[in-house]
Amino acid sequence: MAVIPVELGGRSYEVHIGPGLLARLPALAGPLLRKSAVPIVADANARRHWGATLQETLHSSGRTAQWYEVAPGEGSKSWSELERLTDWLLAQGVERGDHVVALGGGVVGDLAGFACAILKRGCGFIQLPTTLLAQVDSSVGGKTAINTAAGKNLVGAFHQPALVLADLATLATLPPRELRAGYAEVLKYGVLGDRGFFDWLAENGSKVLAIEEKSLEHAVATSVAAKARIVAEDERETSGARALLNLGHTFGHALEAEGGFSDRLLHGEAVALGMVLAARYSARLGHLSLADAERVTAAVDAAGLPAEIAALALDCDGAALVEHMKHDKKMDAGTLPFVLLRGIGDAYLDRTVALADVALFLDEHLHRH
Ligand SMILES: NC(=O)c1ccc[n+]([C@@H]2O[C@H](COP(=O)([O-])OP(=O)(O)OC[C@H]3O[C@@H](n4cnc5c(N)ncnc54)[C@H](O)[C@@H]3O)[C@@H](O)[C@H]2O)c1
Ligand SMILES: O=C(O)C(=O)C[C@@H](O)[C@H](O)[C@H](O)COP(=O)(O)O
Numbered sequence: 001m002a003v004i005p006v007e008l009g010g011r012s013y014e015v016h017i018g019p020g021l022l023a024r025l026p027a028l029a030g031p032l033l034r035k036s037a038v039p040i041v042a043d044a045n046a047r048r049h050w051g052a053t054l055q056e057t058l059h060s061s062g063r064t065a066q067w068y069e070v071a072p073g074e075g076s077k078s079w080s081e082l083e084r085l086t087d088w089l090l091a092q093g094v095e096r097g098d099h100v101v102a103l104g105g106g107v108v109g110d111l112a113g114f115a116c117a118i119l120k121r122g123c124g125f126i127q128l129p130t131t132l133l134a135q136v137d138s139s140v141g142g143k144t145a146i147n148t149a150a151g152k153n154l155v156g157a158f159h160q161p162a163l164v165l166a167d168l169a170t171l172a173t174l175p176p177r178e179l180r181a182g183y184a185e186v187l188k189y190g191v192l193g194d195r196g197f198f199d200w201l202a203e204n205g206s207k208v209l210a211i212e213e214k215s216l217e218h219a220v221a222t223s224v225a226a227k228a229r230i231v232a233e234d235e236r237e238t239s240g241a242r243a244l245l246n247l248g249h250t251f252g253h254a255l256e257a258e259g260g261f262s263d264r265l266l267h268g269e270a271v272a273l274g275m276v277l278a279a280r281y282s283a284r285l286g287h288l289s290l291a292d293a294e295r296v297t298a299a300v301d302a303a304g305l306p307a308e309i310a311a312l313a314l315d316c317d318g319a320a321l322v323e324h325m326k327h328d329k330k331m332d333a334g335t336l337p338f339v340l341l342r343g344i345g346d347a348y349l350d351r352t353v354a355l356a357d358v359a360l361f362l363d364e365h366l367h368r369h
């Protein structure tokens with residue numbers, strides 16, 4: 001069991017990591033669960049597997065669960081779902097001082113977190129992440145959002161949860177493809193800032209993917225600690241420190257948008273491929289050795305994640321992907337800073353990248369055999 005603080009002054013909170021934490025929600029949340037009928041926004045699959053555990057523990061603390069179910073998939077991060085959810089929360093009589101519970105992966109966490117950010121100009125929420133991706137990344141740090149026709153996470157808010165319980169036991173029911181997608185964000189922490197962790201993953205990644213308890217807990221705790229450090233330094237992504245968490249995402253979000261946010265490419269898969277592209281582009285600029293770029297590619301490939309954009313057989317060219325990138329939230333006065341690499345564990349923000357050159361680079365990779 002690990003407890004990692006996210007230090008944000010009056011908005012500080014703890015991330016608890018370990019098996020069996022869902023059953024400890026009433027004990028760990030204490031007065032945060034002010035309403036006796038607890039509003040729970042749940043991914044349908046997470047509810048199917050873990051809803052009974054949560055319901056039982058709430059009942060045994062004298063509370064009831066009020067369920068709002070979200071259809072699985074990226075499509076639920078939408079205006080229509082946000083409207084339906086906020087109407088439901090209002091119908092439940094949720095007040096600013098109440099805490100809504102989000103049970104599920106990043107889709108539910110981002111959607112419910114955003115609904116709570118705007119409900120009565122902000123009510124509380126608790127994250128119960130049930131995917132590896134949500135446990136190591138999306139439940140921590142307070143980025144909340146929905147997608148729009150123009151692209152990924154384009155409407156949202158920073159709104160921190162009051163508590164995060166990452167129950168490792170919930171990962172037992174997660175499909176292997178989703179586990180691998182979450183592993184991409186784990187790998188990201190090593191690639192962007194911790195070569196020692198990258199090397200540890202090279203040795204132990206297969207144990208993490210096999211949900212071997214000790215290795216899994218080490219990987220989740222190391223990832224959350226890295227994210228907590230960065231978020232405490234730059235909560236709202238203004239100094240450049242937090243932007244490093246976007247490694248692989250400028251390429252990745254463009255690929256997700258091009259695929260219409262379908263199951264063809266999951267967020268974690270897009271990030272994995274995006275990290276490979278960021279590493280290869282860094283090597284092309286002469287900032288990263290080819291050997292390190294290939295190490296990143298090999299780590300992605302070894303985890304069963306997509307490492308070659310050509311294999312996606314996308315019906316688009318580099319210029320089309322660059323058009324999607326222009327919606328990136330890092331865009332600043334016509335310049336798009338890219339998270340690139342000087343080494344494994346040494347990411348930096350490059351504000352000198354020419355988008356026309358990125359389009360050429362992508363064209364070379366889209367048709368590589
Ligand atoms: N806010 C952030 O900082 C942040 C960080 C990373 C990613 N994200 C966002 O997170 C989203 C991706 O999150 P995700 O990968 O968790 O995907 P997800 O929420 O779509 O969940 C993945 C799949 O797993 C199922 N599922 C969830 N828990 C389960 C369980 N315990 N057992 C069985 N099935 C379960 C879901 O129904 C879904 O089909 C993207 O929208 C991405 O943009 C946000
Ligand atoms: O927390 C962050 O900061 C991140 O960038 C984490 C990313 O893994 C995550 O996908 C995030 O939602 C992307 O942020 P965005 O600002 O590019 O939408």
Ligand SMILES: [Zn+2]
Binds near residue numbers: 185271
């Ligand atoms: Zn991400």
